Amino acid sequence: MKKSLLSSSIIAALLVSAPSFANDSIDLDADIEQIKIIGSKQESRATAGSSAVVDEEQMRIEVATDINQLMKTVPGVYVREEDGQGLRPNIGIRAATAGRVSKVTILEDGVMMAPAPYSNPAAYYFPSTFRMSSVEVLKGAPLLRYGPQTTGGVLNLVTTPVPETFGGQVLTEFGENSSRDIHAHVGGTDGQFGFLLETIQRSSDGFKTIDRSGRDAGFDIEDYVAKLKWTGDRQSILAKFQYSEETSNETYAGLTDADFAENPNRRYGISEIDQMNNHHDSITVNYNLELSDAVELNVLGYKNHFKRNWFKAGVAKGLINAANNGDLDALAVLHGEQDYQDITWTNGNRGYDSYGVEINSGIELASHVIEVGLRDHTDEMDRYQLKEVYDQINGSLVFDSFIQPTGGDNRLEKAEAMSFWVTDNWQVNEDLLVHFALRHEDVDSSRRQFATPDRSELDSARSNNSSEWLPGASFTYNVSDNWQVLAGAHKGFSPLGGGAKENQQPETSVNYEAGVRFNQGSLFAEAVAFYSDFSDTTQVCSIANPCPNGAESGNYVLGESVVRGLEFQASNTFEAGSFLVPVDVTYTHTKGEISKDNLNYMDGDELADIPQNTFSVRVTLDNNDGWINYVVAKYADEMCVSVGCNRSDSRFDRTESVFVTDFVSRYEVDNNMTVYLKVENVFDQQKIVARSPHGARPNKPQTASFGVEYTF
Numbered sequence: 001m002k003k004s005l006l007s008s009s010i011i012a013a014l015l016v017s018a019p020s021f022a023n024d025s026i027d028l029d030a031d032i033e034q035i036k037i038i039g040s041k042q043e044s045r046a047t048a049g050s051s052a053v054v055d056e057e058q059m060r061i062e063v064a065t066d067i068n069q070l071m072k073t074v075p076g077v078y079v080r081e082e083d084g085q086g087l088r089p090n091i092g093i094r095a096a097t098a099g100r101v102s103k104v105t106i107l108e109d110g111v112m113m114a115p116a117p118y119s120n121p122a123a124y125y126f127p128s129t130f131r132m133s134s135v136e137v138l139k140g141a142p143l144l145r146y147g148p149q150t151t152g153g154v155l156n157l158v159t160t161p162v163p164e165t166f167g168g169q170v171l172t173e174f175g176e177n178s179s180r181d182i183h184a185h186v187g188g189t190d191g192q193f194g195f196l197l198e199t200i201q202r203s204s205d206g207f208k209t210i211d212r213s214g215r216d217a218g219f220d221i222e223d224y225v226a227k228l229k230w231t232g233d234r235q236s237i238l239a240k241f242q243y244s245e246e247t248s249n250e251t252y253a254g255l256t257d258a259d260f261a262e263n264p265n266r267r268y269g270i271s272e273i274d275q276m277n278n279h280h281d282s283i284t285v286n287y288n289l290e291l292s293d294a295v296e297l298n299v300l301g302y303k304n305h306f307k308r309n310w311f312k313a314g315v316a317k318g319l320i321n322a323a324n325n326g327d328l329d330a331l332a333v334l335h336g337e338q339d340y341q342d343i344t345w346t347n348g349n350r351g352y353d354s355y356g357v358e359i360n361s362g363i364e365l366a367s368h369v370i371e372v373g374l375r376d377h378t379d380e381m382d383r384y385q386l387k388e389v390y391d392q393i394n395g396s397l398v399f400d401s402f403i404q405p406t407g408g409d410n411r412l413e414k415a416e417a418m419s420f421w422v423t424d425n426w427q428v429n430e431d432l433l434v435h436f437a438l439r440h441e442d443v444d445s446s447r448r449q450f451a452t453p454d455r456s457e458l459d460s461a462r463s464n465n466s467s468e469w470l471p472g473a474s475f476t477y478n479v480s481d482n483w484q485v486l487a488g489a490h491k492g493f494s495p496l497g498g499g500a501k502e503n504q505q506p507e508t509s510v511n512y513e514a515g516v517r518f519n520q521g522s523l524f525a526e527a528v529a530f531y532s533d534f535s536d537t538t539q540v541c542s543i544a545n546p547c548p549n550g551a552e553s554g555n556y557v558l559g560e561s562v563v564r565g566l567e568f569q570a571s572n573t574f575e576a577g578s579f580l581v582p583v584d585v586t587y588t589h590t591k592g593e594i595s596k597d598n599l600n601y602m603d604g605d606e607l608a609d610i611p612q613n614t615f616s617v618r619v620t621l622d623n624n625d626g627w628i629n630y631v632v633a634k635y636a637d638e639m640c641v642s643v644g645c646n647r648s649d650s651r652f653d654r655t656e657s658v659f660v661t662d663f664v665s666r667y668e669v670d671n672n673m674t675v676y677l678k679v680e681n682v683f684d685q686q687k688i689v690a691r692s693p694h695g696a697r698p699n700k701p702q703t704a705s706f707g708v709e710y711t712f
Contacts, residue, residue: 035110035286035300037146037156038136048425048435048474049140049488050076050513050528050567056133061620061630061664063173063678063707065181065202067091067129069662072634073616074137075567075586076153076530080609080639080655081689083250084207084700087219087276088544089126090609090690094139095492095509095532095563095592096152098609099545099692100124103494105149107156109240111284115306115352116379118148118415119445119498122542125280125306125352127157128223128244130183130200134158139530140513141472141490144437145371145423150470151492151509151532159240162194162229163187167712173678175705177218179204187227194229206249207701211269212336212395219248234290245279252543253316254695256323256331257651257688264686264698269336269395270343271313278308294364303355310348314543315340320695324652336395344403345388348543354379369425377417381498385409404453408553411449413498418442431478437490439470443506445498464500468493468508487514492532497540499554507538515567522582525570530563533595537561537607544693548600548642558643559598561607565590576621584618594643605644611637611657626668633661641691656687658699674709 038044044051052074064070066086071077080090080098092098100122106113114121129135136156138146146154166188173181180203187196199222206217223244230237251267251274259266282304289297322330332338360373387403424436443466451459474488494507515528537558541547547556566589574581592607614636621629638654640646645653661683666676684702691697 035107035156036134036136036158037107037110037138037154044136045517045519045524045526046476046484047138047140047142048433048476048486049138049142050486050515050526050530051139051142052137052569054135054137058618059132059134061628061666062632062662063171063181063664063676064132065130067126067135069634069680070129070135071137072614072636073584073586073618073632075528075569075588076139076565077137077588078590078610078614078639079636080692081699082544082693082697083248084698085204085219086129087126087246087248087250089123090545091155092609093137093153093155094151094530094565094590095511095534096149096494097539097607099540100542101126101155102540102545103149104152105143105146105154107146107154109159109284110156111282111300111302111304112354112377113157113304114354115304116354116381116413116415116498118377118417118443118495119379119413120352120381121149121495121497122540122544124308124310124350125278128200128202128221129157130181130202131160131185131198131223131225132157133160140511141437141474141488142423142435144439144470144472144490145421147419147421147439148417148441148443148493148495150439150490151494151507151511159225160185160196160198162189162196162227164189166190169709169711171707171709173705173707175678176703177205177207179218179703179705181705181707185225189229192231194227194231196225196227198225198227199223207703208265208267210267210272213269213272215249215272217249217251217267219246219250221246221248236288238284238286240284240286241282243279243281246276248276250274250276250310251316252312252314252693254320254691254693254697256320256334257696258324259334260688260696260698264696265701268316268334270319270334270340270392270397271316273345273390273397274310274312276308276310278306280304280306296362298360298362300358300360301356302358304353306352308348308350311345312348313343313345315343317694333392336392339394340392342400343390343392343397345390346409347386347388349384349386351382352380367427371421371423373421375417375419377419379415381413383409383411383413406451406453407449407459410453410455410459411447413445413447415443415445415495415498417444417495432475433477434475435473435488437470437472439472439493440468441470441493441495442467443495445496445500447498462499462501464496464502464504466495466506468506474513482518482520484517484519485515486517486528488512494538496538496555499541501554504555504557505536507534507536509534522571522573524572526568528567530565530567532563534561534563537594546692558607559594559601560596561593562595563590563592563607563610578623578625580620580622580624582618582620582622584616586614586616588614601643602647604646606640606646608640608642608645611639613637628666630664630666631661633659635659652691655689655691658685658687658689660685660699672711676707676709677704678707679704 078092096103168186185198202221204218208217251271253271356377358375446463472490492509541551594605
């Protein structure tokens with residue numbers, strides 16, 4: 001089936017059949033500046049599905065540079081840290097596992113931002129949190145409007161808007177480890193035209209020290225955004241351009257448990273030359289047309305390109321495992337006290353392209369608000385990984401030879417996807433809101449692997465097609481002025497990726513949620529129970545997240561599983577003399593396990609990367625005179641490193657529970673300038689928050705920074 005022909009015919013049908021109404025104005029967001037999937041925090045507390053918004057106020061106060069820390073304050077979200085600085089996030093939502101955010105749909109202003117969302121969804125690129133104005137998390141049946149990952153949730157990062165009048169901001173932060181963070185933007189609107197120019201500049205020496213090396217373990221990041229906007233009579237167009245570069249001296253090598261206990265911020269000299277280099281560029285053009293007071297059409301075109309090379313050694317995993325099991329020779333190699341021959345470094349050289357067109361029509365019809373849309377999408381990955389061989393001699397690394405890329409190091413992967421959706425928000429009466437959703441995903445994926453470096457001889461080829469209809473329904477009902485109940489069910493889907501074989505089936509699940517909300521004055525509370533039943537749980541294999549069979553590419557089927565749990569959040573504002581004290585609390589309890597015996601696992605085997613309990617509390621002390629103090633405490637239980645760790649007594653099969661407290665104190669000097677002090681991990685609690693990739697890994701230690709925010 002030629003997808004472009006199908007998209008053209010459906011688009012034409014949408015345009016021809018769209019009715020014209022002259023009744024009351026439709027309640028659709030005609031502002032294309034920021035494509036939001038929820039809206040405000042207040043709107044998130046009334047959706048026909050559980051959701052959350054980290055709003056502009058929280059983003060501004062926390063001065064967030066690490067998406068992991070923000071997500072720890074959202075119920076139903078699980079974080080497995082890796083580098084301690086948020087450069088390569090691992091985020092899961094409910095039943096969607098955390099590894100490289102590959103099971104969560106990542107959006108920036110409504111546009112998919114994984115390097116290759118269908119063929120290679122692992123998030124080796126993640127948009128810079130520092131330049132975002134808010135973050136939205138959508139769960140439950142309403143997430144079927146988005147995709148392709150529709151099991152756990154959608155994560156939408158909302159960027160800085162074009163100002164209505166000329167103005168801007170410069171924020172500069174300096175901290176320990178020679179860290180420097182700058183966020184600056186300027187823009188304005190004059191008549192029909194508006195613009196925004198924005199940049200972030202970040203650098204740090206990192207908090208780890210590399211054995212026998214003068215090289216730091218830090219990073220340099222630069223990110224640029226330009227927006228141009230035109231608003232006419234009942235129509236508008238926005239063009240957004242983005243470019244970023246990163247150099248980070250990051251490694252896959254962790255530590256042995258014994259070395260971690262002695263100094264968690266140590267790095268072995270064998271990882272000295274490991275480094276990630278990448279750049280990302282994107283362009284989106286968004287056109288909005290109000291066909292009538294009741295009908296709106298939005299056309300979005302996008303293209304993303306991501307190029308990276310992560311140069312890293314693969315030997316660390318075997319050496320660390322051996323040393324943990326008492327191998328003194330392996331430990332001596334890690335410590336640089338023993339020579340070692342033929343250590344292979346891989347240039348993880350890959351290019352990704354994703355592009356497509358999305359058309360969405362919003363229609364108001366009596367008590368219904370209907371959306372009908374489609375997306376024609378293509379993404380590709382080009383892997384060409386030259387390897388380099390070194391010897392460790394007298395504690396130093398000496399180059400030996402090259403290994404040309406063939407087989408798994410030399411391949412092309414591609415996916416073509418056509419998505420169609422229709423949703424209906426039906427206000428049945430004053431108290432009952434019903435939401436219906438139907439999504440269809442048709443995905444063709446392929447891989448070509450080459451036997452020669454010049455790609456003149458094919459080594460192997462594979463392809464896969466999957467086609468799924470995904471229905472869902474949910475509702476909210478106002479029991480009284482203060483109480484509301486909600487419930488919903490939907491079918492979830494996760495594409496297999498470019499490595500899928502012909503007969504493999506995609507991951508599907510049936511997901512349920514039900515809960516209750518209470519709202520009175522400043523007090524809000526919500527409790528939602530969720531249950532996800534998987535027919536075939538799949539894992540995307542990678543070096544960072546190897547599958548249980550040892551595979552570092554392709555997919556692995558775990559079998560039938562169930563993930564169930566309870567999410568709770570509450571907020572209230574108290575008064576203490578002249579101070580206002582807003583308090584926000586979240587808690588999540590989750591249990592994920594294999595639900596049926598199979599060849600590899602048993603009923604009751606726990607799933608990986610899901611903490612049983614997570615908790616956060618945010619407390620603000622505001623004197624209403626420009627001085628605000630802010631404390632956030634976050635806790636997460638230990639997690640299984642691999643499926644079935646509950647049947648093992650080995651500590652190496654689990655991470656450690658971690659409790660971290662952050663503090664921010666802000667003072668408004670005048671209407672334009674604010675200064676602040678931020679201390680992360682106040683009590684300097686460092687634990688083994690991950691064992692993948694390749695050994696024990698810590699969270700960030702106690703780190704202080706000072707910032708100045710100037711607005712004009």
